[in-house]
Amino acid sequence: MNPRSLQTSCHSEDYWKRALMAANDYRGYLRNHTAMENGEARLHAAHSTHRPLIFGTLAVMGLLQIASSVTILLHLTGYLHEVNLSSTETVKEAQSEHIMADALRDIRKKDKPRKKDSIPVAHLSVKTPIDFSKTDPNAVTTVYWDELRGTLNKIRYHDGRLLMEEQGLYYVYAKTCFRYAPDHATKKQDVSNVQLIQYIYHEIHTQSKMRPVLLSKSGGTLQWGNQSYNMYCVQQGRSARLKASDGIFVNVSNSRLLDPEPEGTYFGAFKMSN
Incomplete structure (x- = not known):
């Protein structure tokens, strides 16, 4: 190759x-x-x-x-x-x-409980025994009250009068009852046409002469018969503005017929406001 x-x-x-x-x-x-x-x-x-x-x-x-x-x-x-x-x-x-x-x-x-003297108040019943048999039937007589058995707070009592210690608006009230029982009367009396009137007066202490002012009156004329027992009651109340030392009292007509029971005849006042 x-x-x-x-x-x-x-x-x-x-x-x-x-x-x-x-x-x-x-x-x-x-x-x-x-x-x-x-x-x-x-x-x-x-x-x-x-x-x-x-x-x-x-x-x-x-x-x-x-x-x-x-x-x-x-x-x-x-x-x-x-x-x-x-x-x-x-x-x-x-x-x-x-x-x-x-x-x-x-x-x-x-x-x-409120204090005893917190509110001025007074409540007194009629003073017994009483004897108005010798008084003139047409005369107006001041009623006297039992201060020992009543209530008195910031209000004083003297000679039938409640005397204020504080000024203010008060409510004043009174009740008087009259009765006649021929069988128990000391002497017979004509009661066929008798006026039984209650008056509440206000005495203003600043006046030079005490001239009481009539606050209210109530009552009526009764025609009692010879039944064994007769009775009639007058009750009234109103407000009144009173000042310190002012007085209030109650007069009645025909005081000889005044009922001596304390439950039927009493007088009082209490302060409502200033």
């Missing part, structure tokens, strides 16, 4: 070797490319397979979070409601205690 033919043969052999290596490299490329595509496909398939699981997990977590939030909200709402009720009950209890305290305070005030 000549050198040219040998060289040509060597070149051909090198060519085929390179071609074979290139083919092997191409097959390796194809194999690697296929493996890569298969790996991506598997990864994509894996992603496709796990996607519902992921979404489900996220959905469950979301629902759990919502449920937890709702539970917390309900708990807080219930707590606030309890706090509100507790506050309301506390306010109601405080108000009830305040009302009860006021009521108890009012009751204590009402039940608390």
Whole structure:
């Protein structure tokens, strides 16, 4: 074999070797490319397979979070409601205690005994024994009262008169009863036409001359027969503005017929305001 033919043969052999290596490299490329595509496909398939699981997990977590939030909200709402009720009950209890305290305070005030001299007041019954048998039937007589058995607070008594110690608006009252029983009379009297009148007078102490002012009068003319018992009562009252040291007293007509029983004949006054 000549050198040219040998060289040509060597070149051909090198060519085929390179071609074979290139083919092997191409097959390796194809194999690697296929493996890569298969790996991506598997990864994509894996992603496709796990996607519902992921979404489900996220959905469950979301629902759990919502449920937890709702539970917390309900708990807080219930707590606030309890706090509100507790506050309301506390306010109601405080108000009830305040009302009860006021009521108890009012009751204590009402039940608390007043001082003896807190309000000017007087109540006296007729003084017994009395004997007006010798008096003139047509005369007007001052009635005298029993100061030892009556009530006198900030009002004095003297000579048939109640004397004020404080000025103010007073209510003045008097009641007198007259009776006649022929069988028990010391002497027979004509009572077929008798006037029985009661007068309440006011004496003003600032006057230079005591001229009593008539506050009120009441009574009537009676025609009593000879029955075993006759009785007639006069009762009256009115308000009057009196000053300190002013006096009030009671006069009656036909005092000889005055009933000596203290339950039927009495006189009094009490202060209503300044």
